[in-house]
Amino acid sequence: MADSGPGDMKLGLEVLKGFGGKLLQAVLGFVGTILFARALGPRSFGGFYLLLSLVMLANRPIMGIAVATKKRFAELNANRSEIFGAQLVFNVAIFSTAAIVVFLLADPIESYTGVSHSAALFVILFGSILTFAPTQELVAGRGKVSAPVWIDTLRSVFTFPLQLALVLLGFGAAGMVFGLSIATLLCVPITLYYLRTSPSAPGWETLTSVWKFARYSIGSRLVGRAYDELDPLLLGFLLTPSVVGYYQVAYRLTIPGTFVTVIASSGLLAKVSNRDSKGQGIDADVTNTAAFGSIIAVPMFFGALAIPEPLIVTAYSAEYIAATELLVGLALFTIVRTQSALLGDVLNGLEMPNIVLRGSAVALVINVAVGVPATLEYGPIGVVVATILAEVFRYGVFFFVVRSETSATLLPRPLFEQFGAGVVMFGVVELAHQQIVVDSWVPLLALLAIGAGVYFVTLGAISNLFRTTVRSLLQDVRHDIS
Numbered sequence: 001m002a003d004s005g006p007g008d009m010k011l012g013l014e015v016l017k018g019f020g021g022k023l024l025q026a027v028l029g030f031v032g033t034i035l036f037a038r039a040l041g042p043r044s045f046g047g048f049y050l051l052l053s054l055v056m057l058a059n060r061p062i063m064g065i066a067v068a069t070k071k072r073f074a075e076l077n078a079n080r081s082e083i084f085g086a087q088l089v090f091n092v093a094i095f096s097t098a099a100i101v102v103f104l105l106a107d108p109i110e111s112y113t114g115v116s117h118s119a120a121l122f123v124i125l126f127g128s129i130l131t132f133a134p135t136q137e138l139v140a141g142r143g144k145v146s147a148p149v150w151i152d153t154l155r156s157v158f159t160f161p162l163q164l165a166l167v168l169l170g171f172g173a174a175g176m177v178f179g180l181s182i183a184t185l186l187c188v189p190i191t192l193y194y195l196r197t198s199p200s201a202p203g204w205e206t207l208t209s210v211w212k213f214a215r216y217s218i219g220s221r222l223v224g225r226a227y228d229e230l231d232p233l234l235l236g237f238l239l240t241p242s243v244v245g246y247y248q249v250a251y252r253l254t255i256p257g258t259f260v261t262v263i264a265s266s267g268l269l270a271k272v273s274n275r276d277s278k279g280q281g282i283d284a285d286v287t288n289t290a291a292f293g294s295i296i297a298v299p300m301f302f303g304a305l306a307i308p309e310p311l312i313v314t315a316y317s318a319e320y321i322a323a324t325e326l327l328v329g330l331a332l333f334t335i336v337r338t339q340s341a342l343l344g345d346v347l348n349g350l351e352m353p354n355i356v357l358r359g360s361a362v363a364l365v366i367n368v369a370v371g372v373p374a375t376l377e378y379g380p381i382g383v384v385v386a387t388i389l390a391e392v393f394r395y396g397v398f399f400f401v402v403r404s405e406t407s408a409t410l411l412p413r414p415l416f417e418q419f420g421a422g423v424v425m426f427g428v429v430e431l432a433h434q435q436i437v438v439d440s441w442v443p444l445l446a447l448l449a450i451g452a453g454v455y456f457v458t459l460g461a462i463s464n465l466f467r468t469t470v471r472s473l474l475q476d477v478r479h480d481i482s
Contacts, residue, residue: 021146021153022259028156030315032163033252036176037316039167042245047114048173049248050236053229054109055125058098059133060226064218065090066134067269067348068210071217073141074270075277079206080138084195086202086210087134095130099123114241121177128181135191143274145267147194151187158183216353223360227390230367231383238375247380249316250326253304254334257297261338264289265345272349286346286408291465294338295418297331299455302422304331306429307447310438322380329384336391343398343410350405359397363390414465421458428454 037045069087072078102109106119115121132155136148159180166175202210226233231251235243268289272282304311308327312320344356367390374382399410429451436443459466 021149024153025156026256028160032160034315042242044173046241046245048176050113051115051118053232057229059129060222061218062094062134064221065214066137067217068214070137070141071213071273072210073138074273080197081200082202082206084197085199086206088199091130115173124181125177128184131188132184139194141270143270149263151190155183155187158186213353216357220353220357220360223364227364231387234371234383235380243380246323249320250323250330254330257300257334260296261293261341265342269345269349272346276350283406283408287412289342290410291412291414293342294335297335297338298418298422299425301331301335302426303451304328306426307433310444314444325381326384333388333391336395340395340398343402346402355401359394363394366390366393414463417463421455424458425451425455
């Protein structure tokens with residue numbers, strides 16, 4: 001029987017169900033970052049993230065294949081058993097190749113990261129992620145968008161105490177690697193349970209179908225990850241690991257702004273793919289997702305604009321005050337990224353991965369061409385400015401192509417209403433900050449609560465669609481529970 005689940009899923013409900021998991025991940029990640037940044041110091045803390053950046057860059061080919069298998073998984077009458085088998089074949093081939101290359105480059109990698117035994121740590125972390133992440137994509141391809149989020153949340157729950165224990169035992173950056181790797185492997189059986197598909201040997205037709213898409217999505221993911229990791233990689237190469245540590249603490253504060261988009265875009269790809277394979281319309285889904293994809297990123301930007309130094313110093317100590325100038329720029333980048341990521345997954349769902357690849361490739365060139373001289377001239381803020389410019393370009397490319405292929409409204413009114421609410425929030429938080437001295441967590445949390453309250457109350461007052469969407473989601477939740 002054909003599985004039409006991805007095309008019929010209630011995307012808003014799946015996002016809402018997954019948002020709690022993302023929020024818990026953020027809390028654990030935030031607390032962990034504070035503890036580990038203080039315990040390891042900027043050099044070891046930055047060294048771990050340099051190693052993690054290399055791992056995440058190296059796993060792009062397999063994640064590109066995972067995008068292709070998820071796309072095929074979501075289509076009408078998909079042979080899911082063979083598609084899963086094809087994914088496993090590629091996993092083995094890529095892991096073997098990566099392990100050989102990394103051990104041949106062991107000395108340069110250790111010199112670059114400043115972490116002892118970097119090659120062995122790389123292979124351990126790379127292998128654990130390889131067994132986990134692609135299968136998560138396949139679960140999303142079934143239309144179960146919130147399930148991978150909660151599985152990943154469980155991984156965070158495991159990761160935090162494991163890393164903390166190993167760091168306290170004196171393993172340093174290696175303890176961070178072992179903790180993340182063990183937690184990842186513990187969650188693989190749970191992912192397989194939700195996948196509910198046994199792999200089988202893929203036939204030539206299945207391999208060809210996957211490769212037809214993967215030849216672009218591999219390049220797109222490789223270029224995209226190089227683009228994502230370019231900032232810390234450039235900072236580590238041009239400046240020092242300590243600067244990477246400053247960048248990471250600022251970046252970590254902006255991550256919650258991407259939660260809605262991360263969940264929604266995964267489901268949007270599967271839904272667009274399924275509906276497009278059946279000749280059904282996608283305009284309403286694309287419009288609604290664009291309308292609310294940045295609903296968290298917008299207030300985070302205005303909050304960072306209002307109180308950047310209290311956020312950094314209170315969370316990470318005065319040792320990381322140099323990260324303050326990076327926070328606002330990264331928060332602005334997050335807004336643009338939330339929109340471009342959604343449009344990129346729409347294009348993937350419409351069988352246009354070549355556009356995603358080309359747009360990301362040119363954006364990467366822009367980022368490097370502007371980022372290197374800007375960083376040498378202005379320091380770490382230069383690389384952030386370059387990243388914003390590159391992301392604006394990529395968003396523009398995706399915007400014009402999606403607009404030409406669909407009738408969706410890509411700049412819907414609720415997006416502008418969110419900026420209006422953000423401006424009001426900024427003014428209130430600025431005034432409140434003049435009266436409240438932020439010298440501990442209590443006044444900082446008070447300011448954040450004031451800002452969040454003002455933003456959502458204002459948005460509810462001026463946006464009819466926001467009110468309608470909230471009521472619709474509550475109805476879906478009640479129906480889902482019953």
